[in-house]
Amino acid sequence: MKKPQNTFCGQVHRREFLKDLGGGFASLGLAGMLAQDGFFQSKAMAKEMAGFVNPLAPKDPHYKAKAKSVIFLFMYGGPSHVDTFDYKPKLYPLDGKTINVKTFGRGGKRNKSRVVGPKWKFKEYGQCGKLVSDLFPNVGSCVDDIAFVHSMTADSPIHGSAMLMMNAGHLLSGHPSLGSWVNYGLGSVNENLPGYVVMLDKTGGPISGAKNWSSGYMPASYQGTVLRSQGSPILDLENSHGMNRLEQRTILDHLRNVNEGHLSERYDNTNLAARVASYELAYKMQASAPEAVDIDKEPDHVKKLYGIEGSRTEDFGRKCLLARRMVERGVRFVQIYSGGNHNDANWDAHGDLVKNHTYHAGNTDKAIAGLIKDLKQRGMLEDTLIVWGGEFGRQPTAEYAKGTGRDHNSYGFTMWLAGGGIKGGISVGETDELGAAAVTDRFHVKRLHATILHLLGLDPNALSYFYGGLNRRLVGVEGAEPIDKLLA
């Protein structure tokens, strides 16, 4: 197995560290690649450029990967598992009864609460006969490709820290997010697009905003890039003063000429060359990114598959379709938020559960199923890993004296995965009969992260980054194993 990268801890890697810090963590691979393209006029210079590593240049995985890319469908706010995928028949008749049950949510810890029976019926779907609620009929039709994990646990039932836990593996702010780890470990195969993109809800970002796709203590080159599904997709992709492409090319040519003159007297400074190269890459990105996000070219039947037909499913459908197009072009990690802002603008159903979940499931169900089906028909599902879930689930009981709202629940909740080396048509782990807490095969969020890294060919316990006197890992110092039962 390959040694973890960039550990100046290991003496061998010290030089690598030196390059990273201060002296310029240059994306010299950019220069390297362009040198091979004959970009640099002087051969001597091209030679100087070769042999350096771009932080985002593709890297070999630790072992053979099942998945090349990840699409993380983040149901921000925390969907209720007992109303979606975790069928609890005994919960229905308890509706309205006050029972002893240990819960911990926004409202603190409780030992007794009023049950809110599940508000939707469940039906059997697929060969596997998986029971799925009426909230997700379309996802229901895909269950044979899906592995459900009903026994997820997390350390916090509070949005702020729980979001950071799900995205970066720690309750404390300041750690790199999952997408950053993936880009750090594998690089990006398409230098014309960011390797890690995030699509936000139109109502706003999730709480803590950019911290959710931050690269933490790693260089900013690994952070997520916000991608818009409408309008100019990436910040500053278009010139703010309306400069056209020819004009820009002209300026870039001059920029390059002058920079090369500057470089010729400083030929051993690879950072300068990298910066020259980065302008060319930006130029290429300007050409390819709009094409990548241009979903108008997609045939109608595909758009329809995702629910892009002017209805409420259009917004999330566009994002899912964009995600496919991104993955198709080599983007490693795509995260789409369902829900933004606060309260009922996301899955955080404290008040009226029926209204909230009907709305959010209704916006996403068709699009999600469309994504699975589309990837499958293109043969892409086998190496694209889809992850669905929120930062936690919801309690089987009511939060307030009246109403159907449920408080947060990190003792047990459901997430599901599909494609990319996942065994379809299975369910692992269980919550108790109320859905209050995971009891069998309890899997901490770290196990999910370990599974995702593992499927990408990265050893979760070896992928580390030296920072602050310690080899840091996404899965923490204690480490975590992938969930074997999920693997195909």
Added chain:
Amino acid sequence: MTSKRFIKVTLTAPIIGLSWLFFSIAPAGAEPTSPEALAFWKKEAKPLLEQSCWKCHGAKERIKGDLRLTTRDGVLKGGEIGPAVDLEKPESSLLLKMISYKDEDHEMPPLGKLKDEEIAILEKWIQMGLPFDPEDEIHGKDGGHEETAAGSNTQVNERTMSHWAYLKPERPELPEVKDKNAKHPIDRFIISKLESKALKPNPLASKEALLRRAYYNLIGLAPSPDQVKDFLSDKSPDAYEKVIDELLASPQYGEKWGRHWLDLVRYAETNGYERDSEKPNAWRYRDYVIRAFNQNKPYDRFVQEQLAGDELPDKDADSITATGFHRLGIWDDEPADRKLARYDYLDDILRTTSDVFLGMTVGCARCHDHKIDPIPTKDYYSLLSFFANVSNHGKGGTNLVKVESFTGNGQFQAQYDQWKKREDDLRKQLDKIEKEFLEELELRQPEIKVSKPGKNTKVKQNVLLHDARTGQVNWNYTTKKPENHWFEIAFDDAKWETGKAGFGAKGTPGSIVRTEWRTGEIWLRTSFRLGSVPNNLSLNVHHDEDVSIYLNGKLIKKLSGHVSKYETHDVSKEAADVLQTGKNVIAVHCRQTSGGQYVDVGVATSDNYADLASLMRKFGRDYIGDAAVKSYRRFEKDLTNHSAQKPSASKYDVMAVAESGNHVIKVLRRGNPVLEGDVVQPAFPSVLRPPEAIIPDDYKTPRTSGRRRVLAEWITSKKNPVSARVMMNRVWQHHFGRGIVRSTSDFGFQGVPPTHPDLLNWLATEFMAKDWDIKAMHKLIMTSVAYQRSSAPNKVNFEKDPINDLFWRFDMRRLTAEEVRDSVLGACGTLNLKPGGPSITPPLPRIVLATASRIGAGWGKSSPEESNRRSVYVKVKRSMQMPILINHDMADMDTSCPVRFATTVPTQSLNMLNGKFMNDSAKLFAKRLREEAGPDPAAQVAHGFKIAFSRNPTDKEIAAGLAMIKDIKEKAGISDEVALERFALLALNLNEFIYLD
């Protein structure tokens, strides 16, 4: 289904604990080696352990919690929390506690609770005395964490204590060198190494390059064309030294070097997490740091103030502001586990302290002994004890402390202006509505002005201005003799203090003191509003002693001596010609010579008259409408509140440390707050052979334990083996682009060893010999030849020493994020050098604002002029940052950042070429070129070079520039004007602009 069991547990009374019954019914244990015991092992216990426990506890290389359950000894020895099984008291065995799932923090196996019958098996196994077939044992390397290779350095012993970084720096002799020109002490060390490797260092850099280097290095800005010209024409031998002195004296110096410090102390103005809420007045800490660098505060004092500024015997406003250091970190206002969060909070302070001041990663020893360095967990908690009583962070203004000082409040003017603007706005709004109302009143009830004796024969006072007995009235006051026209209506008293009446010394008979006044004289001003002019007017006055009262500029009453209660004076006659509708100004002067002192004045009328407020209440709705009256009331209320918040020139709130309680710190196993171990006392890291940490009684203050002062004094003692070296290495780092120890916050065994250990020791001893004088060290370093060398390549040297370990040249560096933005503003000529004050929030593109859960929340809109201030004043909001800064690797401030990255990615280029800020700036830059260089394009190009690159262009370069403009113009079909803007944009994008030689 296991869930059946669970439902019983959840729905009925506590069933947990029933399993303990098994003890009474389990057969008493035979000898653990008996055949039946071994059979039980083979058949029952082993398969269960194998399936549920061994995977993490012995069967694999990685062992969790240091607990090996695959050998009998391992079980008895136990792991990090203690022995798994207690054969003396089997029923209290830790293992049984774990599998019972009774304690949320101790549940094993983690995947799910064992079945009751499985638990019974383990209970029986323990009861039987742990039968364990030796053949089944799996042995391995224990203490089984990684990095065991470095494990030999983790003990505190003679060998590890003599690690170079832990020894007190001895002043080395200056090395003898062949190069007779190497006279500067620093050069002696550098040249000595170069000679030993037979490397010939670079010659001196050009004067232009050196000037630009020095400017950016000390003030973070480029020299202006004039400054370049002056330097080039100054042929005196000390021309360069003079520049250094000027730059060190410049107020911009603190803005540049203060930022380096802010990186280290994780400076941010919000708390992070869900609300990313404000840290009120955090910016005062930033201003303190800038001021400290500008004042050249000795480093020892600087450190003491930050750690214990509230405990120092000569504490002042600045030293208290400095303790904001403790409050800068991330803080979750809604943690899942409050106890843990408390330790997380203290941990953040400890980590920052040990990383920054000691260059030691003590934080790594929180859960277990440090895996690389000789720092035991006990040392972590001993160090933590110094901070044990630091009070919890809180919401809003919890951490604010009021301090009094003039020196620390250079921002008064800015705040005051801001405050005054709002006050004027509110007054204008009020005036407008009043005017409208009074016009209507006049029209509809002209008689209201006429005196009409009430039906009520009893004379009733209508209060126009409350005295202290009936209301709380704000007055502006001063105790320093004001200008002669101080009593006039138009006099601007806004810079006076504001306080509530009455004024005086407590205890004066009949007084109600709300604002203390103890000096000889006081001048007071306030106003009241009238809807109509009353026919009579009286003053309610209490005075001790002589008082003069003015109404709208006219002296209407003079009283001498003192009284012991309020008295009423009729001033109808005196006031008749000056009373007016709207605002009336009362001005009071009081003087006292001895004894108690007091003054308060109220205004009333016995007229059946209504003041503006009551008239408004009565008729307002009818005359000007409900909405207007509502607005009026709102503005009135706002004005009252606003007046009370008038910035004070001498008193202000700072974010500071506080202590509460007297907390005992215990070692926490695995860093887990529920696994409390031995009590520890404050102590310094043992590997440094420190003195005992004794807290003298007189270090205690009424509110604090004195512990932090002891820590601060140890850190800044000249006997401390690490502090001076760590700081000098940082100073060196920011001169040369890298430390002599490149891992500047980690001098431990995995840190990068110093390239010039003797030089570092020499610098450290010199630093202390100069009494921690940072500016002196800057000058010393910058006057070395090593600092002044050219950055040019040299093939031979490059091959031998590609990363310039030996300083054979000066390393080029990219401008920092702040320098990039400031330089662009500088080139435009729009950079606003206004210092200090609340942070600015320049405009951000919508795509960035929309990343917040409440779009754009917490990011205000600074005026264009404010937006052009230096980047060190841009608000550091944890969840939102300016793209141009983040793209150029500004520090992530969730933790201390000792060394910044310098990444190069295409998104930077997109931003630099396409972004609004850059394109707007290019326009301004071009405009400046036209204005300053005149219409000649060649002159414009030449001027552009001088501004952007701090040097004179060659003729060839000017020609190339002109050709470029022509080419862009022709190809794009744009005007001359736009073409020059494109040229300007190009210049701001060039490597020469962004990289320093």
